Amino acid sequence: MRVPFDRLQALASGLLESRGAPEQAARLQADLLLEAELRGLPSHGLQRLPLLLSRLDKGLADARTCGTATWQRRAFLSVDGERGLGPVVIMGAIRALQVRLNETGVALAAIRNTNHIGMLAYYAEVAARSGLIAIIMSTSEALVHPFGGTEAMLGTNPIAIGIPTAHDPFVLDLATSVVSMGKINNHAMRGIPIPEGWAVDAHGRRTADPHAVRSGAIAPFGGAKGYGIGLAIELLVSTLAGSDLAPEVRGTLDDGHFANKGDLIVLIDPAAGAGSAHALSAYLDRLRHSRPADPACPVAVPGDGARARRAASLSTGIELPQQLFENLVALEAA
């Protein structure tokens, strides 16, 4: 079913406010979930809300705190999220870094003890639209096996990069797994097999059965190189944030544990650099108009597809499973 954006924003914000979230925090958390829906990433959308509400009810998440930030060095911010809502803590850290950037040109925030921060593209786009380069990384529960291995030892460890141009920003957002657990769950729900190379079962055997992956592991993207990047993110985040490594991480997919993964934000002021935003835009347009492999599919730049889907969904309403909408309405009435 299709539901207008405003109806869902009010519904989600209201549910969060009923759990004690201040109005601004509730709107921000709802916005993050809705932006994922708008961009066609439902795995990071409203389906996460019931779990988050349960975490708030159980005291595993605290809707009132913005966390505590400490400047360890002039450009190095250490943030204890104090179990706060992911987007509330992250946006607070971004604002703190922004202020410091005039002085330092580059600054980072290493963050522990926050709840799930959701779709990283959200923050990368906000920063890039304010004229800043953003590199954002996050860790997760162990779901991915190493290249040449078969055990789930790494998080899906997403990275997002936002870069301002003279027009719309470049916004890259990817998990370092070959596919998300959300997509595998979707295959399970629809009863269709998963393609060769996506995952292994609990015994480390390649499997086409999406149900078998839950006790198995997903492959890293891009072979040894993608594994290397996912592992670098695992190490960077954990050593800077003091967060746990994947095999010990809990709390982004359950409502039984505190969230002990970590997040890392690096902001850079391109005004300190020697390049030009116009040169980037001209180059990206050359890319878009370069010869495609399939004449029906022009070359895309990261962020283009999400932007088009967002515009379409804003006008037509957000496509939502009826069951999920009814669940949320029932929670609202409770």
Added chain:
Amino acid sequence: MRVPFDRLQALASGLLESRGAPEQAARLQADLLLEAELRGLPSHGLQRLPLLLSRLDKGLADARTCGTATWQRRAFLSVDGERGLGPVVIMGAIRALQVRLNETGVALAAIRNTNHIGMLAYYAEVAARSGLIAIIMSTSEALVHPFGGTEAMLGTNPIAIGIPTAHDPFVLDLATSVVSMGKINNHAMRGIPIPEGWAVDAHGRRTADPHAVRSGAIAPFGGAKGYGIGLAIELLVSTLAGSDLAPEVRGTLDDGHFANKGDLIVLIDPAAGAGSAHALSAYLDRLRHSRPADPACPVAVPGDGARARRAASLSTGIELPQQLFENLVALEAA
């Protein structure tokens, strides 16, 4: 043929000194090339030396300068390499950043107008062994086509990440192309076809002919995700360094143009973070001992293989094509 490390160090340093390189600069440039040989990366080894000597002879490279560095902000260093030797300019920038790190915790250098900086792992390892996290990116001539495209529009845009642990550092170094042009040239030399998916010819058609790739393009690694990362590196480096974008880049593969690509170094002091190097080492050992897909091939951590090859080559001597060694000896005698 196998040649002892010391003989090659003296040979390469001597050739560079004969072109006016100060002793220390000559040793550093020679060391960079030899470390690539030791680690089994001959594409970045001594085969690059004759071209570099020719560039020095023609005034396209200047062996005497260390470049000029300017702090744009407290943690943002802008470097004009003034056509200097790549490793000389890069190591100078790393030393400048290191000094600033006590104050800022993170600092970056954006570098233009240097000659080829070679194997990035070299710098990542040096920084990590001195206790610092290093992220290094570089751009190049257009050799890679976008995902879904067929024209060479991106550089091979390598990235290296060095992270200290309680034992040997984690050192990742990868090009964002599915394979290096060096490996394709190697197939051409040996007269064997290249695998499906590596590259397209001048008309954008998939090709197994390594000779056809020179006027075609190499695929990005890891599909759309790898393309996104390669493109992010292209934009980040060029907008911060003010260097040219791939279609305009010249001067790392020829001796007819100044080198106008860019390089980016980000250093972070993990001592400002909340994590522990021992936790990283323990986790990496768990990874190495996790269940492999093939019992004969244990799971590897980036840097392990290069380290083993280096130790072996140091004791047995460096394996070099006889023709290359004879060319260098002839240059020495000239």
